[in-house]
Amino acid sequence: MAWNEPGNSNNKDPWGNKGGKDQGPPDLDEIYNDTMKKIRKAFGGKGGDGSPSGKSGGGFSSSGLILVAVILAAVWAYLGFATIKEAERGVVLRFGQFHGVIEPGLQWQPAFIDDVIPVNVESISSLTSSGKMLTKDENVVLVEMEVQYRIENPRNFLFSVTDPIYSLRQATDSALRYVVGHSSMDAVLTTGREEVRQATWQQLEDTITKYNLGLQVVDVNFLAVRPPEQVKPAFDDAIAAQEDENRYIQEAQAYAKAREPQARGVVRRMEEEAKAYRSRVVLEARGEVARFEKLLPEYEAAPKVTRQRLYLDAMEDVYSKTTKVLLDTEGSGNMIYLPLDKIMEKQKQSQDETADDNQTPASGQYSPPVTQLPNSSRGSGIRESSRFSGGR
Template identity: 35%
Template sequence: MDNGNGGPNAWGDDKFDLKDKLPQLNFKGPGTGLLTIVIIVAWLASGFFIVKPSEQAVVKRFGSVVRVVGAGPNYHLPYPIDSVDKAEVTKVHRLEVGFRTTRAGVKSLPQEALMLTGDENIVSIDLSVQYKIIDITKYLYNVHDVEGTIMDIAESAIREVAGREKIDDILTIGKNRIQTETQKEIQAILNSYGAGIQVTAVQLQDVEPPQEVVNAFKDVASAREDKNRYINEAEAYQNEIIPNARAQAETMLQEAEGYKQNKVSQALGETARFESVLKSYRAAPAVTKKRLYLETMEKILAESDMKIFDSNIKQITPMMGLNRALEGGSK
């Protein structure tokens, strides 16, 4: 705009003509329309994408979540309108606390592994955590640096659980309980963050005292194992000997009962015989006494080795071998 003096006005609002500034550019050439169509088609085609079978994808429009799509070919509006984020939702992910597995082997990380127990001892615990994604939207956008967050949570949880336990239980009988409690602690914290993650397993890979005292702890553990072995052997012996003793006791009771019945039967028989004799004696005392005497002598003589000789006999045939019997005082 002219200010009346043939130049630009004081406000600097003179007209700006692109044709004056870029006289060499020609926007009306014969190939311009085709090029524009190609660019538009290519831009629209950039919205096609593939989701793998193990993945899910989140489509965002101007930064806001629009939908979640599963495996297969899909389409979203081209950038910068829509964008896509993917994650593997069927894979079980694994993290390590206190150590790292490398191609060269296992590397220990004492700064993560060493922790204080409830009875004020130091123990080294290597821990692995397995998890999977159950809500991809929460997983992608609610927590920054998911793996680092889970690592920090797992380390904090195992320290808290170990701080409630005695070192003997940690090294021996308490491992399963510690794994379960640690998994619950990790899951509770992740749920409070809305992380969209499910912890599937927590495993104590290696639990041991510091190297300075490891031999002493091994001796204690060995003694405890011996104790448990002796207890098991004693219980096995008990389980074997008690049934045998009960069987023997039952046999003895049965034998005693049989002996009792036999003696009772004998006593009853003798009683009946005595009563019969008594009845006979009362009926004929002299005859009964004579009969009893003869029966008794019959039994005695039948069991005795006796020889009876007439005192008037002076000579006995030698073949009978009786001279020696006479000399020996036999009668």
């Protein structure tokens, strides 16, 4: 079956011809005239052939023109509304030139006249700067630093420089190299990291202020600072030694803080004891002076009796501190041993036995044992009057 047979259901061409009739493409003028007729009818026209003379149709009516104007005005007004988010600020360009900055909310700007560019001023972004840098003492360190920033001035951010983020990156690298170049390697790696960070931050802020980047640096942090791989083990040992030094210093300070109050307490106690000893010695001396002052008139009145009494008092004090006494009897050449501890023990036992009967042992009731010792070849010993019986 051929494609041009009348009975074939697919016997159609792109121009809509049927029945095997080949009329060619449609006339464009006819299509235009048909379209204009439909538009005129839709807006109240009478329809026509679309000729310029208007003899075949009535053209657009005044009400149709007003309706078209109203629709266009509504579309233009609708296109002028823009919503600025809470974290954004809108930069308004009027005919391509900066006009102003609008606040968050629903704003209206004339469409096709003003162009609004929203800029987020609250979100915090970050960039990283790193590289090998030379220190003041001519050592190479690998430094990596992170800078956190946000947009502070939308106008300066958009129009001051071509690429503010790239400019910030370059300023960070320049400030970091400047500060590291004026610091020693030990300061950058260990003790001076905070000083280097603060100095880099200050240098960076001074730079971006001069260029009006419209950016604010929120924070600057060291990500990694390390020596080259060839000398890294030696620097690790040095850092470990410094950490041990700091730990020992802190332990010593803690020990000093713990011992200092104790030492102060000991000093205070010794001072108080010294003051008490001084007071006691002074009072005892004053008491002795007062006793001798009272004893002097008695001695002047009866010297012999006073000397004898003082002698007996002294012997009583001496014998009260010993438990054994040796007596040398006059002329016999024998030594008498008096066990005072045994005597006192027996006396205490006898007192305990008679305590229930409320009886007091009479004087001389107990006769202590007497042990005679052979005469010493040297004749030495403690001599006392035979009348002495362990008391006055």
